[in-house]
Amino acid sequence: MDLQSQIVQYLVTGLTLGSIYAMVGLGFTIIYNATGIINLAQGEFVMFGGLIMVFLTATLRIPMFLAFFITLALVTVIGIIYERVFINPLKQTSLITLIIVTVAVSIFFRGIAMFIWGKNPYSLPPFSSGKPIMFAGAAILPQIFWVLGLSLLTVILMNLFFNRTITGKAMSACAGNRLAASLMGINVSKMILLSFALSATLGAIAGASITPIALMEYDRGPLLALKGFCAAVLGGLGLGTGAVVAGFIIGIIESFSAGFISSGFKDAIALIILILVLFIKPSGIFGSEEVGKVKQF
Amino acid sequence: MAIVDLSFEVEPGRIKSIIGPNGAGKTTLFNLITGVHPVSGGQIVFQGKDITHQKPHYGAGIGISRTFQTIELFGNMNVLENIMVGCHSRFKSGLLASGLRLPRMKKEEAEIYENSMKLLGRVGLSSKAQLPASSLPLGEQKTLEILRALATEPQLLLLDEPAAGLNESETDGMSELIYSIRDQGITILLVEHDMRLIMKVSDEIVVVNYGQKIAEGPPDVVQSDSLVIEAYLGGEIDYA
DSSP: OOHHHHHHHHHHHHHHHHHHHHHHHHHHHHHHHHHSOOOTTHHHHHHHHHHHHHIIIIISOOOHHHHHHHHHHHHHHHHHHHIIIIIGGGTTSOHHHHHHHHHHHHHHHHHHHHHHHOSSOBOOOOSSOOOOEEETTEEEOHHHHHHHHHHHHHHHHHHHHHHHSHHHHHHHHHHHOHHHHHHTTOOHHHHHHHHHHHHHHHHHHHHHHHHHHHOBOTTOHHHHHHHHHHHHHHTOTTOHHHHHHHHHHHHHHHHHHHHHTOGGGHHHHHHHHHHHHHHHOTTOSSSOHHHHHHSOO | OOOOBOOOOOOTTOEEEEEOSTTSSHHHHHHHHTTSSOOOSSOOEETTEEOTTOOTTHHHHHTEEEOOSSOOOOTTSBHHHHHHHHGGGGOOOOHHHHHHTOHHHHHHHHHHHHHHHHHHHHTTOGGGTTSBGGGSOHHHHHHHHHHHHHHTOOSEEEEESTTTTOOHHHHHHHHHHHHHHHHTTOEEEEEOSOHHHHHHHOSEEEEEETTEEEEEEOHHHHHTOHHHHHHTTTSOOOOO
């Protein structure tokens, strides 16, 4: 492979990884905005998305298209139960306690997944058959278009939701000022539930679409959550668009460093970026100083 | 600060003020009425309905709205959006309808936009509709909070120190706004330290100290009440 086709190949891989990180980062942002909680079980939504998709298509033989939507629905329900059972009853608790609860939930979810699916990774046939497309000397799997397309669509829909619907506005209001929001007649508890449901749906989309390329196993969550968290922080915690752009940046840097430096270092890269951002510009590359000061972390 | 023994009524369409020294429990009272703090004893009745143990978001739906002593705007939104969120409780279309952008929803959204702009026009803030709410000077932020509360179309409006931090001419503007809200038929419960404003706009005054009512009546009666004079300053009230 010459240099040019190598670069194209790494770029495509980076975009694919990046779109997953972007969706996980967006999931973090939505829950953070509604509650101030960093949901460290965010990666488990992705894991469930992948494994439930595998269960529906391989075990129950449900057609791919239908299985995809059932997966989204089931993982969303998991998100709803999660909020109602573990978060909602703890209203008077400090934020840090709630974040530790999310760690516990993440471990609990992984335990359930290991119990059901075991420790082996599962694969999934791609959403549509077809040979890899050759472009500028690089081979691009058709599934990559699914991943990119679905994440792009999700990001656009989320954007429309938050900017164009009154419910989205109500959720942003909770992010801006929870007390005032509740006194404007917004049911904050319902908005928090909605934020967990939405985040779970986002995770499920990411998980179901990435599994045909990257496989999925019970303990994939934490690493994905870590990368997504890096994206959310890098993008300026609380900024949806920032998290998406930062997700793509991390994906591309990771892919290039795996290709040109060493694949052993690729996971370290995201962490190095996170540490650098926290040292140099804690408000993130897109966050303003003023907003950064308000952050509780 | 706890409310110990405090009972009063507010007549519809009137301006009732609560005064008392700092820490007397005035803001606590507002927090109890609006469900921000849980009520441990006693009863709050609004239009014949017991609302003692309702959640904070309940009030907006039945016609109670409030402002805050410390400004609580949505800092992540512009001036217009702040008011539009206030219209939230009047909004009928569900999530699905708004997501699909059905005609009913578009019509409702247009109405909300128009109402919000009308409210802004009322105080001459139309030209600042698109500015971030946090960029407004203090007086305008206070006014914006009142507009946002009005957007919920309340029957009872609780104003927590609307004139705090305002200069004299801004305070005059505030009293004009309070009058115009009263003339709309909205009942007002007012907490304020600015005695000049209180004596000017109030129909009736309740004086509290240490969570207890020590006097109630029209401004001129309350002014000459010896208990009140003692609670304040331990001497005479300064009306300047």
